[in-house]
Amino acid sequence: MPIGPLMKEHRLIEKMITLINDEIVKMKEYGKANPLFIDIAVDFIRMYADRTHHGKEEDILFRDLEKKELSPNHSKIMKELVEEHIWARNTVGKLVDAKNHYVKGKVELLKEIINLTSQLTEFYPKHIEKEDKHFFIPVMKYFTEDEQNKMLQEFWDFDKTLIHEKYKKLIENLQKM
Ligand SMILES: [Fe+2]
Ligand SMILES: [Fe+2]
Numbered sequence: 579m580p581i582g583p584l585m586k587e588h589r590l591i592e593k594m595i596t597l598i599n600d601e602i603v604k605m606k607e608y609g610k611a612n613p614l615f616i617d618i619a620v621d622f623i624r625m626y627a628d629r630t631h632h633g634k635e636e637d638i639l640f641r642d643l644e645k646k647e648l649s650p651n652h653s654k655i656m657k658e659l660v661e662e663h664i665w666a667r668n669t670v671g672k673l674v675d676a677k678n679h680y681v682k683g684k685v686e687l688l689k690e691i692i693n694l695t696s697q698l699t700e701f702y703p704k705h706i707e708k709e710d711k712h713f714f715i716p717v718m719k720y721f722t723e724d725e726q727n728k729m730l731q732e733f734w735d736f737d738k739t740l741i742h743e744k745y746k747k748l749i750e751n752l753q754k755m
Contacts (some may be wrong), residue, residue: 580639580729581714587631588706594622595699600694611691616677623670623698630740632663635709639717641730646720655713662705669697674695 598619605611640656648656673694680687718726 579744580726581718583712583730583733584631584634584639585710587626587661591631591702591706592628594619594627595702596703598695598722599699600675602692602699605688605692609688610685611680613677613681616673616691620670620674620677621697623666624742625740627702627744628663628667628670630737631667633740636660636663636731637748638729638736642718642725643717648717648720652713652717655708655720659705659709662701666698666701666705669694669701673698694751727752 599617601612601615608693640660643652643656673691674688676690676694680690
């Protein structure tokens, strides 16, 4: 089933959330942030959790669900999930801003960094649970086996493009520096 890879990706996202939680404890204990860790965590969230994972959810699964007659409950959950993805994107953007100003000397932004990272680590487990327990499995019934197989293939094709996209963007960013 196409939801297999999505659920597997959730497990890796959960591992990063645990690592971020450990980092929050350190930030509180030592009274400082580790910008390098934040850069790595942000890259993971943006490239893996958002582009790779939410990308497959929104651009493929949700796109195909839009064409089906969803129950009011499933259509409500799907709207919430899309809104939650937007919220996560915005929150990560705020975290990057706070970290950039922190690096430039605004050390009082440590509080904001702790607050934003905490919001993200509270958000992801709830979002994942909603998908894993209340959405992914029940919505598979809207698809035939053939449609599910096609979706799985489209997931693999989608994933293949991402490593190229990531490093192309990296070069473009470096050229701008
Ligand atoms: Fe999601
Ligand atoms: Fe997800």
